[in-house]
Structure formats: structure tokens, C-alpha cells
Amino acid sequence: MTGGFELRETGSKGVGVFAAKPFAENDVIFEEKPIxxxxxxxxxxxxxxxxxxxxxxxxxxxxxxxxxxxxxxxxxxxxxxxxxxxxxxxxxxxxxxxxxxxxxxxxxxxxxxxxxxxxxxxxxxxxxxxxxxxxxxxxxxxxxxxxxxxxxxxxxxxxxxxxxxxxxxxxxxxxxxxxxxxxxxxxxxxxxxxxxxxxxxxxxxxxxxxxxxxxxxxxxxxxxxxxxxxIGTSVFSEWVKAIEKKEMSAEERESVDSFIDTAYANMNEHVGSFLNCEGSGLYKLQRCVNHSCQPNATINFPCSDHTLVLEATCPIAPGEEICISYLDECMLERSRHTRNKTLKEFYLFECKCDKCIAQSDQPDVTSEEDSDEEEDDEDMES
Ligand SMILES: [Zn+2]
Ligand SMILES: [Zn+2]
Ligand SMILES: [Zn+2]
Incomplete structure (x- = not known):
């Protein structure tokens, strides 16, 4: 297979994506358009x-x-x-x-x-x-x-x-x-x-x-x-990226940075976190990338369209499995039990990544923060 990676049977997790060459942090592993x-x-x-x-x-x-x-x-x-x-x-x-x-x-x-x-x-x-x-x-x-x-x-x-x-x-x-x-x-x-x-x-x-x-x-x-x-795309975040790369005087930089801060603050007030054009798609290769609570890759949309790019977030050695996180940043910080509750509910599997194995002695209870939230949920329902 071209592109420095291969698909392999993993056993319990089905097919996985494995590095066939070394990748450095921020390297593109593959790029694909959705079906x-x-x-x-x-x-x-x-x-x-x-x-x-x-x-x-x-x-x-x-x-x-x-x-x-x-x-x-x-x-x-x-x-x-x-x-x-x-x-x-x-x-x-x-x-x-x-x-x-x-x-x-x-x-x-x-x-x-x-x-x-x-x-x-x-x-x-x-x-x-x-x-x-x-x-x-x-x-x-x-x-x-x-x-x-x-x-x-x-x-x-x-x-x-x-x-x-x-x-x-x-x-x-x-x-x-x-x-x-x-x-x-x-x-x-x-x-x-x-x-x-x-x-x-x-x-x-x-x-x-x-x-x-x-x-x-x-x-x-x-x-x-x-x-x-x-999938998320935004013309404003593309413009911000282009601004960061542009050479300009310190004075210009200060003024444009303050424009960006003000714009984000005003957007937050008007639309909250809904800044992007949002949708979803089905990707043939991406669906083979398994989950880990300690991922070594991430998904981006750098062309600001539905073209998906899998990018290394740390150095990856040949033969290593390439994994992303199906959970958001905040959920990744939660206890093993809480993470797995979510993975079972939405993706129907229990995670056996290195982090989960290392934390296997953690008790099967939700962390304090989580149980607070569950109580809140119950309050809202009643
Ligand atoms: Zn039409
Ligand atoms: Zn895990
Ligand atoms: Zn188009």
C-alpha cells in the first residue's frame, strides 16, 4: 500500500492502520475524500x-x-x-x-x-x-x-x-x-x-x-x-491561519491580533461555540483507524472542505498502530470507567489501550466530577 501505512487485522479490534515508515510529529499519514x-x-x-x-x-x-x-x-x-x-x-x-x-x-x-x-x-x-x-x-x-x-x-x-x-x-x-x-x-x-x-x-x-x-x-x-x-470548515479560521504566517510590522501585528480577539469574543457572545460550517461524512480509510485514550494521530480538515487528513501528533515508529481518540479532549481526561462507559454506549467496545491497561486497578466508579454531572442529569429529568 502506498503512503507509508498499511491495513492489518488486529484480532479483537478488527482492522487497524499501522505505520510502514517512521512519522514525525505533524506529518501527514494520509489524505482522503469521503464516499x-x-x-x-x-x-x-x-x-x-x-x-x-x-x-x-x-x-x-x-x-x-x-x-x-x-x-x-x-x-x-x-x-x-x-x-x-x-x-x-x-x-x-x-x-x-x-x-x-x-x-x-x-x-x-x-x-x-x-x-x-x-x-x-x-x-x-x-x-x-x-x-x-x-x-x-x-x-x-x-x-x-x-x-x-x-x-x-x-x-x-x-x-x-x-x-x-x-x-x-x-x-x-x-x-x-x-x-x-x-x-x-x-x-x-x-x-x-x-x-x-x-x-x-x-x-x-x-x-x-x-x-x-x-x-x-x-x-x-x-x-x-x-x-x-x-466535518468542520471555517473561512475565518483559515484567514487567522494565513494572518499568523504573514510577515508584518509589530504595530500591524498588535492591531490585527486585537481585531481577532475582539471578533472571537463577539462571536462567542452571539453564536457561542457554533463557529463552523458543520456536517458529517463516511470515509473508507478513516473508519479503519482505531481508538486509543493515548492517541498518536489526529484528524484535520486543512483544505477547509470535506478532505480529511490524518496527522501524527507525536513520532510514530514503523510497525506501530496509528490511533486517534474517538473521545473529545475533556472526556479523555476522565477516569477509565467513565471513558469506557461512553465508548461502550456510542461505539460498542471496551478500550484496552495502554492507558486503560495501566489504569485497570482504578475502581469501577465514576469520578466525583462525573457523578456530580449524573446527579444533575437526574435532576433535570425529574
Ligand atoms: Zn437543486
Ligand atoms: Zn483506552
Ligand atoms: Zn465544493
């Missing part, structure tokens, strides 16, 4: 304006800062460092959605948009609205992603290969995982039934019938719940 991706529905509804296909931001940095701070008079310095190139942007003539380029529009049209375009299929709007009432932010997946998978199977020239690719992702719907994507209520079964009926009614399907049966849809939800990778 399918989509922006989250509320993220799109709230005006986070991204390419309908690849999630590249469609706004200029100034439009972005103005929207996120609710201040229409902000003037962003060094506008030439903005990465958004509007000259190539194109729009769907039937529904008006935007694409960063003709390439993205053509891919979308061929793969799913010809079938799902709400300009030709107005009922799509109702499907999305029904979903939005079931799944509020913070979002973890979207009905758009499910609809795209179905439309891709329906429209694919090489349907067999696509289905094989999709079925290589873990997709068994167990009691614990059937409603993983919805996660926001105890009536996930009802929600799946409602969505299934609506999808059958909305999308004209000849070839993908087995995927929109109740069981088919349940395993599609399980597949996306267990393998979906979050």
Missing part, C-alpha cells in the same frame, strides 16, 4: 453557508465575521488573505443551492442531486423539516446524509461496488445502536418508522428498495451513527 458527506440540517438552516457538496465556505471572511457577530459594519483587515474564491461558484438552476465550483456541482448532480434537488422534488423540504424537529443541535448527523446514501445507491453506475463499500462499514443495528443517530429521545423506533414512511413517499426508488425497508433504514442509521465522521 459521501453532507452539512447538518440546522447548521445550514442557521445560515452557515457552505458548498452543497464539499462544505467549503461560500462566504467571504468579512461576510462570515459580520454574520457570526451580528455586526454589519465590521471591516476585516487583509481581505486578500480570504480563501473564498467566488469566481468559480455556481448554483443549481432549480433549487438555488450553491457549489464552490463546477466540479462539485457535477459530482453532486451525478451522485445524488439530480434525484434529491428540492426544485424537482419539493417533498424533500418536508423530509428535512420533519428531521429537524426530531434532531436539535448539537447535531451528530443529518437526514441529508441518509438521503444522499440512498440516492447514490439508486443512481450509481457501479451499484455493486458502492454497496460493497458501504457494507464494509460496521452496520449491525443492535438494541444499543439502532437509534444512535437520533439519540435525543426514548422513542427512536417511532422516529425511524416516521422517517421510513416519509422517505418511501418522497424519494422515487427502484434499485435501493432494501435500504429503505424498516430494517434497511435501521442499519443505515447504525452505519452512520457508528462510522460518521464530523
Amino acid at each position: 459521501v458527506s453532507a452539512q447538518f440540517c440546522w447548521n445550514e438552516a442557521y445560515g452557515y453557508y457552505a458548498c452543497h457538496h464539499c462544505l467549503k465556505p461560500m462566504e467571504s471572511v468579512e461576510e462570515n465575521v459580520r454574520r457570526l457577530t451580528a455586526n454589519t459594519s465590521v471591516v476585516v483587515p487583509f481581505p486578500e488573505l480570504c480563501v473564498t474564491d467566488k469566481t468559480n461558484q455556481v448554483f443549481c438552476g432549480a433549487c438555488g443551492v450553491g457549489f464552490c465550483s463546477e466540479v462539485c456541482k457535477t459530482s453532486a448532480d451525478q451522485q445524488y442531486h439530480n434525484l434529491l434537488c428540492p426544485g424537482k422534488l419539493p417533498a424533500m423540504v418536508h423530509l428535512v423539516e420533519t428531521w429537524k424537529r426530531m434532531h436539535y443541535p448539537p447535531e451528530t448527523t443529518s437526514i441529508s446524509l441518509i438521503a444522499r446514501v440512498i440516492a447514490m445507491i439508486e443512481s450509481a453506475a457501479d451499484r455493486e461496488t458502492l454497496v460493497q463499500n458501504l457494507m464494509s462499514f460496521s452496520h449491525e443495528a443492535t438494541d444499543e445502536s439502532s437509534g444512535l443517530c437520533l439519540l435525543q429521545g426514548r422513542d427512536d423506533e417511532d422516529k425511524i418508522k416516521t422517517l421510513q414512511a416519509l422517505i418511501q413517499e418522497t424519494i422515487p426508488i427502484n434499485h435501493a428498495q432494501s435500504f429503505v425497508s424498516e430494517d434497511g433504514l435501521r442499519s443505515l442509521f447504525a452505519l452512520i451513527g457508528r462510522n460518521g465522521q464530523g
Whole structure:
């Protein structure tokens, strides 16, 4: 396999990614585009304006800062460092959605948009609205992603290969995982039934019938719940990175740094932590990267679109397994018991990484901070 890594059977964890050459900190291990991706529905509804296909931001940095701070008079310095190139942007003539380029529009049209375009299929709007009432932010997946998978199977020239690719992702719907994507209520079964009926009614399907049966849809939800990778893009953070690299006088630097601090503070006040265009996707290689509570790699989106990059966070020797963390920074600091409770709930496995083994003598109780939170949760429910 090219690129300095190989896929290998690990036994208990299934396939894993292993280094085939030494990697230094910050080295790129691989880069890949998703089989399918989509922006989250509320993220799109709230005006986070991204390419309908690849999630590249469609706004200029100034439009972005103005929207996120609710201040229409902000003037962003060094506008030439903005990465958004509007000259190539194109729009769907039937529904008006935007694409960063003709390439993205053509891919979308061929793969799913010809079938799902709400300009030709107005009922799509109702499907999305029904979903939005079931799944509020913070979002973890979207009905758009499910609809795209179905439309891709329906429209694919090489349907067999696509289905094989999709079925290589873990997709068994167990009691614990059937409603993983919805996660926001105890009536996930009802929600799946409602969505299934609506999808059958909305999308004209000849070839993908087995995927929109109740069981088919349940395993599609399980597949996306267990393998979906979050994607975040931001024209402002790209601009900040470009500013950091630009040579300028100390005086200019001070003034632009203070502009950035103020902008972030005002964004925080207006939109909190929702700064990015957000969505999720399915990645063929990334799904093989296992979890460790002491990861040696991380996932980034340096092109500010759905192109995923796996990057080393420390030196990695040939033969070593390359792992990322499925848990966020804050959860990684929690006790072994708490980490594993989350991993079991969301990913259906118990972690046996070096850190977990080293902490195996820790008692099976949640740490004080965690049990406080659980009490809070109970208070809220009662
Ligand atoms: Zn694009
Ligand atoms: Zn359209
Ligand atoms: Zn672990």
C-alpha cells in the first residue's frame, strides 16, 4: 500500500492502520475524500453557508465575521488573505443551492442531486423539516446524509461496488445502536418508522428498495451513527491561519491580533461555540483507524472542505498502530470507567489501550466530577 501505512487485522479490534515508515510529529499519514458527506440540517438552516457538496465556505471572511457577530459594519483587515474564491461558484438552476465550483456541482448532480434537488422534488423540504424537529443541535448527523446514501445507491453506475463499500462499514443495528443517530429521545423506533414512511413517499426508488425497508433504514442509521465522521470548515479560521504566517510590522501585528480577539469574543457572545460550517461524512480509510485514550494521530480538515487528513501528533515508529481518540479532549481526561462507559454506549467496545491497561486497578466508579454531572442529569429529568 502506498503512503507509508498499511491495513492489518488486529484480532479483537478488527482492522487497524499501522505505520510502514517512521512519522514525525505533524506529518501527514494520509489524505482522503469521503464516499459521501453532507452539512447538518440546522447548521445550514442557521445560515452557515457552505458548498452543497464539499462544505467549503461560500462566504467571504468579512461576510462570515459580520454574520457570526451580528455586526454589519465590521471591516476585516487583509481581505486578500480570504480563501473564498467566488469566481468559480455556481448554483443549481432549480433549487438555488450553491457549489464552490463546477466540479462539485457535477459530482453532486451525478451522485445524488439530480434525484434529491428540492426544485424537482419539493417533498424533500418536508423530509428535512420533519428531521429537524426530531434532531436539535448539537447535531451528530443529518437526514441529508441518509438521503444522499440512498440516492447514490439508486443512481450509481457501479451499484455493486458502492454497496460493497458501504457494507464494509460496521452496520449491525443492535438494541444499543439502532437509534444512535437520533439519540435525543426514548422513542427512536417511532422516529425511524416516521422517517421510513416519509422517505418511501418522497424519494422515487427502484434499485435501493432494501435500504429503505424498516430494517434497511435501521442499519443505515447504525452505519452512520457508528462510522460518521464530523466535518468542520471555517473561512475565518483559515484567514487567522494565513494572518499568523504573514510577515508584518509589530504595530500591524498588535492591531490585527486585537481585531481577532475582539471578533472571537463577539462571536462567542452571539453564536457561542457554533463557529463552523458543520456536517458529517463516511470515509473508507478513516473508519479503519482505531481508538486509543493515548492517541498518536489526529484528524484535520486543512483544505477547509470535506478532505480529511490524518496527522501524527507525536513520532510514530514503523510497525506501530496509528490511533486517534474517538473521545473529545475533556472526556479523555476522565477516569477509565467513565471513558469506557461512553465508548461502550456510542461505539460498542471496551478500550484496552495502554492507558486503560495501566489504569485497570482504578475502581469501577465514576469520578466525583462525573457523578456530580449524573446527579444533575437526574435532576433535570425529574
Ligand atoms: Zn465544493
Ligand atoms: Zn437543486
Ligand atoms: Zn483506552
